[in-house]
Amino acid sequence: MTILVFGKTGQVATELQRQADVLALGRDQVDLTDPAACSDAILRHQPTVVINAAAYTAVDQAESDEATATLVNGAAPGAMARACAELGIPFVHISTDYVFDGTGTAPWSVEAPTGPLGAYGRSKLAGEAAIQAAGGTYAILRTSWVVSAHGKNFVKTMLRLGTDRDRLTIVADQVGGPTPASDIAAACLSIAAQLQADPSKSGTYHFSGTPDVSWADFAREIFRQADLTCEVADIPTSDFPTPAARPANSRMDCSSTSEHFGISRPDWRRSLSNIIKDIQDQTS
Numbered sequence: 001m002t003i004l005v006f007g008k009t010g011q012v013a014t015e016l017q018r019q020a021d022v023l024a025l026g027r028d029q030v031d032l033t034d035p036a037a038c039s040d041a042i043l044r045h046q047p048t049v050v051i052n053a054a055a056y057t058a059v060d061q062a063e064s065d066e067a068t069a070t071l072v073n074g075a076a077p078g079a080m081a082r083a084c085a086e087l088g089i090p091f092v093h094i095s096t097d098y099v100f101d102g103t104g105t106a107p108w109s110v111e112a113p114t115g116p117l118g119a120y121g122r123s124k125l126a127g128e129a130a131i132q133a134a135g136g137t138y139a140i141l142r143t144s145w146v147v148s149a150h151g152k153n154f155v156k157t158m159l160r161l162g163t164d165r166d167r168l169t170i171v172a173d174q175v176g177g178p179t180p181a182s183d184i185a186a187a188c189l190s191i192a193a194q195l196q197a198d199p200s201k202s203g204t205y206h207f208s209g210t211p212d213v214s215w216a217d218f219a220r221e222i223f224r225q226a227d228l229t230c231e232v233a234d235i236p237t238s239d240f241p242t243p244a245a246r247p248a249n250s251r252m253d254c255s256s257t258s259e260h261f262g263i264s265r266p267d268w269r270r271s272l273s274n275i276i277k278d279i280q281d282q283t284s
Helices: 011-019 035-045 066-087 119-134 154-164 181-197 215-226 255-261 268-283
Strands: 003-006 022-025 049-052 091-096 138-143 167-171 203-206 231-235
Touching: 003 011, 003 035, 011 022, 011 181, 035 066, 049 066, 049 181, 066 091, 066 119, 091 119, 091 181, 119 138, 138 181, 154 167, 154 215, 154 268, 167 215, 181 255, 181 268, 203 255, 215 231, 215 268
Parallel strands: 003 022, 003 049, 049 091, 091 138, 138 203, 167 231
Antiparallel strands: none
């Protein structure tokens, strides 16, 4: 299996390079705002599988730059999927819980109606539609709250702030499943291999860590495992306004991923200790 990965320095792309022999293309090699360049890269390298771990992830910035977000998250994945369909190879694409409006408390099923709250979610949903329309073998893997020792994420932010402060106010009315990038990478690799063997498994799937938790309780567990004494005070989302609205309910029903691919939800608490150790090693 010759694996071409879009993305090089992001959280999942970094983990893919750790776990497998892949050709990872960074933004200096492929312009993600140029869909034709994305498809050309696939046709030029002739891989047997493509995984798209690249995205426009600046959720707040997307509110004032939706055109760029839609190029990177919508048009580019569509071009990748069409190139994969032309070659007859599987395409695995990472999407997001932001395609939902975040209402209610029930986990979102794959079939649940979508309703993005902002530009980022709309751009990712556009990508999903383009991939589905390409007519090839694909898996769209919606995930949430990605964390690792790489890039920018909640764990790194909490460790930095928790070291310097005695008390932090953290949003407690948004709930979801933190998902280690290492587990997402492993899931993508497994799904890609299974799609090669059985293209009928094509479709949209959910994959997030367990148990579901609020940001505030997630922060408490980070501090507990890192032996930091920083106090966490719960606040509502309304006390922490941002340009882009965040879904309050990011719980995801991942049963179809388990059923079709044998991939269960990972316990993020087990991976968290390794992530914290990696971050502490980087800063020591």
